[in-house]
Amino acid sequence: MQTLLITGGAGFIGSNFISYLLKSEKNIKVVNLDLLTYAGNPKNLEDVENDPNYIFYKGDICDRLLLEKLFKKYNFTGVIHFAAESHVDNSIQNPDAFVKTNVFGTFTVLDVAKNFWMSAPNSYKKGFKNARFHHISTDEVYGSLSDKGLFSEKTPYAPNSPYSASKASSDFMVRSYYHTYGLNVVTTNCSNNYGPRQHEEKLIPTIIRKALSGKNIPIYGDGKNIRDWLYVLDHCKGIQLVFKEGQAGETYNIGGQNEYNNLYIANKVCEILDTLQPMKSSFKAQIQFVSDRPGHDYRYAIDAAKIKRELGWKASENFESGILKTIHWYLKKYN
Ligand code: NAD
Secondary structure: OEEEEEEOOOOHHHHHHHHHHHHHOOOEEEEEEEOOOOOOOHHHHOOOOOOOOEEEEEOOOOOHHHHHHHHHHHOOOEEEEOOOOOOHHHHHHOHHHHHHHHHHHHHHHHHHHHHHHEEEOOEEOOOOOOOEEEEEEEHHHHOOEOOOOOEOOOOOOOOOOHHHHHHHHHHHHHHHHHHHHOOOEEEEEEOEEEOOOOOOOOHHHHHHHHHHOOOOEEEEOOOOOEEEEEEHHHHHHHHHHHHHHOOOOOEEEEOOOOEEEHHHHHHHHHHHHHHHOOOOOOHHHHEEEEOOOOOOOOEOOEOOHHHHHHHOOOOOOOHHHHHHHHHHHHHHHHO
């Protein structure tokens, strides 16, 4: 049985991934290391907490001694690294935590894994020949697009927010461990995820929550900023595929080819809520424009041709089907 270290598994994507992995593979044990910051929620893991192949540790990825202890105890042969400060708005208010966790934290996990698995550059210790470090990153490292073009794996990095700059730094650190030490690393850069278990301050949960509570639905600026939306389970399937079959040292972009601006998303969610839970007037009347986020990137869009071509990944959900599942999940949560 293979034992994996998953960091940040109490957050949105990590918890969806752990549930999916433990359901889809029987020969894997998961140790989830999560600091349970405001973004982590143990409730996200209720469906696996009694699974004998699931173990939880509350702790910081910057804590080298803890990581060394865990590697020694469980002999991990894989790391899937989700833990991060992930909210752009918070990175504008408090960049320190982003540099600490995303840059220094990633470095610490990477370095402990390298020391545990390798005896010298390009030389793996016995039993760890296939040990792999999978770094979860974002399309935001590529900066902002105009109306045309897509981010490919070859797009030069141009991060614009403290969040994306810290993720870009962590991507470079991971890259350097491949080139310098020959550590078996893969990186995935994904577009905006949506789906169950997302923190309530993110766009789609905010729209649903504010709509249902009769409050204004805040939309930044003119609502024209475009994101490429991917249902979280499709991201999880892509991660599993890259972790198992991706080529060492490579990066893979994952995205859903679902480009929509924020105003479209707000209107769409309101339309669905109007049919599922009709009120006297449409929820759309609650949409209100608010001051834009400083440095707000205009458009992100992913070219996912590489992961499709090389690994056969394909999204199972389109935006119509994914958003319906998502809204049903939040209705159950909020009602
Ligand atoms: P999230 O904020 O929901 O979860 C992050 C988790 O990391 C939380 O459970 C938190 O408690 C934990 N954490 C934070 N600091 C920690 C520390 N120092 N030590 C241990 N645990 C710590 O984030 P998410 O949306 O699930 O994103 C997961 C990863 O995917 C991140 O690396 C993010 O950059 C990346 N990503 C997210 C998206 C998206 O749309 N959400 C898109 C592409 C990539």
